[in-house]
Amino acid sequence: MSNITIKDVAALAGVSVKTVSRVLNKEANVRDVMIERVNKAVKELNFTPNPMARGLRGHKTFIISLLYSNPNPGYIVELQKGAMQQGSIDGYNLQIFPCDHTADDLYETVITFLKNSPQDGIILTHPICDNKAIIKYLEDNQIPFARISPLYSDHNSPYVGSDDEKAAFEMTQYLISLGHTKIGFIKGHPDFAATQKRFDGYKRALTTNAIGFDEELIKQGLFTFESGEACARQLLTQDNKPTAIFASNDYMAAGVLKVAKQHNINVPSELTITGYDDAPVSKQLWPPITTIKQPIYQLGMAAVEKLVHIIKKKSYKDIDSIYDCELIIRDSSSPCIL
Structure with missing residues (x-):
């Protein structure tokens, strides 16, 4: 059927046009029986609401x-x-x-x-x-x-x-459970709330396990592949090298993986790398990156x-x-x- 209108839906459902409009707009205080009748008529008529018409009537753009x-x-x-x-x-x-x-x-x-x-x-x-x-x-x-x-x-x-602090705490706890105590951490862009929360989770895990905080193992990234690469070059060429690096997102972790391969550092036997976000890149590289999946x-x-x-x-x-x-x-x- 073509040119089906809201009036046709109302007629088939046995309700007023206003009731049909309220159901379609998911307004409150509409009886369940009315909702069921309207939805049944909409399905039978294969009716699709016109968003422009709805907007004009209700002064909404949707x-x-x-x-x-x-x-x-x-x-x-x-x-x-x-x-x-x-x-x-x-x-x-x-x-x-x-x-x-x-x-x-x-x-x-x-x-x-x-x-x-x-x-x-x-x-x-x-x-x-x-x-x-x-x-x-x-x-x-x-x-x-x-x-x-x-x-x-x-x-x-x-x-x-999402609970970034808790997730970063759990990731750091996991690394500590593997025997890592020299854990490098690459922070995200300083303007993002997640950056501080993830760093707080990392620090809380160190404190919980009586592991001293080492400023040399902390580098400032920007949530980009390039910044992860730059931070990794610092961490992997300094005297105080980490055995694990926790990057605050997967793109930075991918940058760390690139630098490790350039330095012939085997991942994961010589260096553990973890990220955050479960971005597609975390599954597309080899080895695939241990990460945190955000909802x-x-x-x-x-x-x-x-x-x-x-x-x-x-x-x-x-x-x-x-x-x-x-x-x-x-x-x-x-x-x-x-």
Whole structure:
């Protein structure tokens, strides 16, 4: 059948057009029997709502924007997939806006985008989600927003994240259980909340096991392959060499693996290498990299779910949703033989 309208759905379901609209928009306080009748009619008629028409009627765009500044393509792609999936469930489309959080005109760039690109709500990823000027603009203009992995949790807006400190603690504990005590650590970009949390987890594990903190084993990376490579050259050419290197993401770990091979250092018998994120690169190299799997897809879904609740002025259970990570053991790690 063609040219099926909302009126046809209402007629077949035996309800009003307004009831059909409320069901399609997943509004609150609609009886289950009505929802069932409308959904049955929608299925029988193979009816697809027109988002533009819905938007005009309800002064909504049914568009959610995802703002990000992140050097890790694997993370962003997985986040987008989760956000798109939940958006599809809730009847919203996703538009993405990449930007550079280090740019001097970041605020102006974001505000121009918000003014020129209609949307019903915004998802802010780290580190943009900690930008106080942008958050103030959203609040002042009553634009609904949710945050992903903020450094500061003292704001009353909803946010989602993974327990980076706990995961890094568990990874370091694992390395210590293999007999490693000289564990190099490559930090991520200093502007990202995850960087400090993962470093805190690493340090907590050392303290728990009465292992002294050695500043020489700590290098500053940027969450990029190139920065991991540069840090590895420092760690593997200094006198105080580590027997294991824990990089704060998989791209930096891949850089460490490259340098180890260039120096004819066998991985893992002479050097254990671990990463973080379970990015595709961690499985594509040899040996595959021991890592931490973040629930990135779930973070994208959860952020959209919370945002839609705000847009529809519905309550949600918790202001925050923090997810555990999973240790993935692969062939780049082994017991210390020194």
